[in-house]
Amino acid sequence: MHKPRGNSRTGARILIDALQGHGLTHAFGVPGESYLAALDALLDSKIDFVVCRQEGGAAMMAEATGKLTGKPGLCFVTRGPGMANAIAGLHVAQQDSTPMILLAGQIPRHFRHREAFQEIDAGAVFGTMAKWVVEIDDPSRVPEFIARAVRVATQGRPGPVVVTLPEDMLTEAAAAADVAAFEPVEISPPPSAMARLQKLLSAAERPLVIAGGSRWNEDAVASLVRFAERFDIPVAASFRRQMLFPNQHDGYAGDLGTGPNPKLAERVTNADLVLVFGARFSEWPSQGYTLLAAPDPGKTLVHVHAGIEELGRVYQPALAINATPVAFAAALEGLAPPKEIRWREWRKAARADYLAWSEEVPKHPGAAQMGTIVRWLREHLPADSILCNGAGNFSVWLHRFYRYPQFGTQLAPLSGSMGYGVPAAVAAKRVHPERTVMAFPATAIF
DSSP: OOOOOSOEEEHHHHHHHHHHHTTOOEEEEOOOGGGHHHHHHHHTSSOEEEEOSOHHHHHHHHHHHHHHHSSOEEEEEOTTHHHHHTHHHHHHHHHHTOOEEEEEEEOOGGGTTSOOTTOOOHHHHHTTTOSEEEEOOOGGGHHHHHHHHHHHHHSSSOOEEEEEEEHHHHHSEEEOOOOOOOOOOOOOOOHHHHHHHHHHHHHOSSEEEEEOSSOOOHHHHHHHHHHHHHHTOOEEEOTTOGGGSOTTSTTEEEEOSSSOOHHHHHHHHHOSEEEEESOOOOTTTTTTTTSSOSSOOSSEEEEEESOGGGTTTSOOOSEEEEOOHHHHHHHHTTOOOOSSOTTHHHHHHHHHHHHHHHHSOOOOSSSOOHHHHHHHHHHHSOTTOEEEEOSSTTHHHHHHHOOOOSTTOEEOOTTOOTTOHHHHHHHHHHHOTTSOEEEESSOOBO
């Protein structure tokens, strides 16, 4: 018979120890009676727990933390209404491919399947938007399930995981050994795929890179910049991913999102090779699946994505590469540019189009000129400032006229969720208290 290892602890203590053991340091939530034991365990932990007043905002804070750190943001909510209110933030994490773990209190185990007070079937409610939904009904298995939750949320195409915690499980004592901290798997492209990409680039006349998605870091951005410089190739950003390439760089061609530069959209249409790097290239950046037709894009498409299930799901690419951004960007360093680069003028024109689009600020009725305000911000904010916005046409001013200078300076929802900017700004300031954080178009600068 298997004997559990480790000292006897409550399920709540095992839970908090497990989260700390994986290096998760930021949590947000609305206190509730169904997980009071976990709140008690948080008191003397190293996890920074921010008490919120509404679960949707708490979930958005956790999602923003996942974007900034690359590790799952944590959101604690109570059962029933608490779970339901968190759905808005969970949906952001799904569509934005952000690692996040929603930890929800649940009814006692012996009350299940009676529609007890605030009982929710979490699998049925969250199953279409979470990568994994699980209830931990045995405190001795908490380390196992938390380790798996962290990996599922982080690896492949990242996304949200929902873990429900029966109230009585959290107070039950058990002996459980802690699990070693996770190391996310980086998927490297095979040499044969990079050789094929080399040939496709050598044959191209009008290539274009579109960078997007998640699982990036500063090193991946730097490698992409070096690739763009060696190949003299234009790089565009996918919807709300402008921080993936320095906007002041001569290789930057603009972003594809709400109200994009018509000349950039035309450039995507006219390109003979499009390298979609990290992004799904969904409805908004594709302008309703018109810039690249589905399933046949009508041109040479190279699609690179960390989630193998995304390759060929919408577009049928000429070359599909299953790789994480960090590993693929590193592999780009080994490609040799053609002896004669035929598309120099193509890149210069792309840059000129972007400057013309983002420099001239149009006037509109009213005393407050949003374009002028955003241009002032880009000239005066520190380079590492984090700008946060939610959905709405107001964000077009920010995306068009601000120039994101470096990685980790943009928090914005691909899902188009209203009310994201302020919670994201709160999370950003908790993660990076030394940096300027601005919620746009709110006037508060923290």
